[in-house]
Amino acid sequence: MSKIQIEQLSKRFVKRDKYIEALKDITLTIKQGEFVCLLGPSGCGKTTLLRILANLEKPSTGDVIINQTDKKKPLQSMVFQENGVIPWLTVEENVAFGLKMRHLSNDFVKERTEYYLQKVGLSKFRRLYPKELSGGMKQRVSIARAFANDPEILLMDEPFAALDEQNKFILQEELLAIWQETRKTVLFITHSIDEALLLSDRILLMSAQPGKIIKDVAIEMNRPRSIEKVRSDPEMTKIFLDIWEQLQSEVKQTRLK
Amino acid sequence: MFKKLKTQSLPQLITISSPIFLLLLWEICSQYALLDPRFFPAPTLILTTLIQMAESGNLFEHIYISLTRIILGFALGVIPAICIGLLMGMYKYFRHFFSPIIMIFMPIPTLAMLPIILILFGIGEFSKMITIAISVFFPVAINTAAGVANIDRIYLDVAKNYHANAKDFFFKIALPGSLPVMLEGIQMGQAIALLTIVAAEMIGATSGIGYLIWMNYKAFLLPQMYVGLILISFFGYFFSLLLRGFERKLLPWK
Numbered sequence: 001m002s003k004i005q006i007e008q009l010s011k012r013f014v015k016r017d018k019y020i021e022a023l024k025d026i027t028l029t030i031k032q033g034e035f036v037c038l039l040g041p042s043g044c045g046k047t048t049l050l051r052i053l054a055n056l057e058k059p060s061t062g063d064v065i066i067n068q069t070d071k072k073k074p075l076q077s078m079v080f081q082e083n084g085v086i087p088w089l090t091v092e093e094n095v096a097f098g099l100k101m102r103h104l105s106n107d108f109v110k111e112r113t114e115y116y117l118q119k120v121g122l123s124k125f126r127r128l129y130p131k132e133l134s135g136g137m138k139q140r141v142s143i144a145r146a147f148a149n150d151p152e153i154l155l156m157d158e159p160f161a162a163l164d165e166q167n168k169f170i171l172q173e174e175l176l177a178i179w180q181e182t183r184k185t186v187l188f189i190t191h192s193i194d195e196a197l198l199l200s201d202r203i204l205l206m207s208a209q210p211g212k213i214i215k216d217v218a219i220e221m222n223r224p225r226s227i228e229k230v231r232s233d234p235e236m237t238k239i240f241l242d243i244w245e246q247l248q249s250e251v252k253q254t255r256l257k
Numbered sequence: 258m259f260k261k262l263k264t265q266s267l268p269q270l271i272t273i274s275s276p277i278f279l280l281l282l283w284e285i286c287s288q289y290a291l292l293d294p295r296f297f298p299a300p301t302l303i304l305t306t307l308i309q310m311a312e313s314g315n316l317f318e319h320i321y322i323s324l325t326r327i328i329l330g331f332a333l334g335v336i337p338a339i340c341i342g343l344l345m346g347m348y349k350y351f352r353h354f355f356s357p358i359i360m361i362f363m364p365i366p367t368l369a370m371l372p373i374i375l376i377l378f379g380i381g382e383f384s385k386m387i388t389i390a391i392s393v394f395f396p397v398a399i400n401t402a403a404g405v406a407n408i409d410r411i412y413l414d415v416a417k418n419y420h421a422n423a424k425d426f427f428f429k430i431a432l433p434g435s436l437p438v439m440l441e442g443i444q445m446g447q448a449i450a451l452l453t454i455v456a457a458e459m460i461g462a463t464s465g466i467g468y469l470i471w472m473n474y475k476a477f478l479l480p481q482m483y484v485g486l487i488l489i490s491f492f493g494y495f496f497s498l499l500l501r502g503f504e505r506k507l508l509p510w511k
Contacts, residue, residue, distance in 0.1 A: 054418050078418045086412055088433040088510045097429075098419040129510040149419065 003185040004030040009062030021210035037196035040206030077151040082162040092126040098149030116144040136167040156188040208254040306480040323465040330389025338397035346405020367392040392453040393446035400442025404435030
């Protein structure tokens with residue numbers, strides 16, 4: 001069953017009296033429960049695509065349809081890049097934010113917040129403010145907030161880009177653990193091939209500006225995965241090199257322009 | 258722990274020592290007539306004068322009157338300033354409407370408007386409060402608007418993505434997000450309120466700390482005049498400490 005349908009989507013910006021084509025003719029379908037990584041060079045418009053799905057921006061042409069199975073659920077929730085955690089709310093209030101905004105019953109909000117605080121290991125830190133947290137802990141808050149909101153689909157905009165290697169591995173595995181439990185449809189933006197290989201069922205490779213989908217790769221490796229397994233699997237290495245080459249040529253193209 | 262105590266206490270020691278040093282210098286210069294003691298009475302003399310004035314009773318009356326004017330006038334200015342500032346920060350039509358009005362009135366010193374205020378509101382207590390209210394209004398309104406405008410865009414996106422309605426947006430995002438800059442404006446307003454009340458009392462009042470200073474200067478009772486100056490300095494410091502404490506309570510997340 002298709003969960004997200006994007007048809008003939010394009011986006012143009014006006015910048016200094018010139019049109020800039022950020023996205024061009026994007027058509028794709030994402031299945032229910034799929035974990036899809038959107039991979040591309042920086043400035044290729046992947047964040048723009050995600051923001052359109054998040055209803056934070058409007059497409060210039062084309063349509064986006066998110067299939068709603070439960071009228072009570074919100075369509076989508078986003079895990080922002082760093083700093084998406086609201087500094088004047090405590091960890092607990094941040095996780096509960098989406099639920100509070102939907103004015104659900106207090107008991108329900110409490111129970112769900114509790115559950116996801118536990119899931120990301122932040123129960124002890126519930127009363128702290130974000131300034132007292134490390135970068136990794138802040139992103140845990142952001143992830144818990146999105147999952148607690150229980151949306152139809154989850155959108156993630158390079159949530160681990162600002163973290164150091166070690167923390168990144170830990171958070172990736174934690175994310176997978178939570179995801180495996182809920183089986184939400186996820187669209188995840190990254191520029192790291194390793195991250196995409198570890199996390200996704202499917203990798204969509206985007207070209208440099210104007211952003212188009214130029215490659216659609218299914219990742220069939222069994223779950224649960226770990227970074228060691230991904231690194232040592234010959235099939236995955238082949239996919240890595242393939243994508244690497246393609247990305248290289250995309251990046252070079254932008255240099256030449 | 259011990260080391261930390263040491264490194265922290267040295268700057269503190271220096272901070273405390275500088276006013277003491279100044280007072281000592283003043284005392285010595287005045288006692289030995291290096292400064293003319295008629296114009297610069299020794300701090301100890303000022304202190305005894307302060308105690309005498311406090312004992313005779315009418316000092317407290319002046320303080321009470323000035324503080325009432327400041328506090329009520331301050332509230333009269335700050336409350337509408339916050340409301341208008343928030344509206345200006347949140348809605349661009351409000352901003353476009355109010356900013357020329359603020360630009361026109363802000364450069365006029367409130368004291369220069371005192372005659373108009375007296376015509377409009379009479380010579381009673383209310384006109385003094387209005388004078389303070391007007392002088393406090395501008396920095397607070399401008400800072401509040403700037404505070405809202407400077408909220409990081411990402412929090413607006415978060416609010417929108419999680420479907421915050423207008424009321425929740427106001428109370429969970431706009432108000433707390435603008436608070437730090439708003440409080441800076443209120444600090445500034447507090448200092449201006451003190452300046453304004455003293456000057457206003459010098460010009461058009463028969464009571465208050467400003468009046469005390471001016472009358473004693475005219476009567477050439479300089480130690481008494483200095484008492485007034487010290488009171489202002491004290492209250493200025495006291496209010497800013499009070500607001501600082503208030504700020505810490507309101508912004509635990511900073």
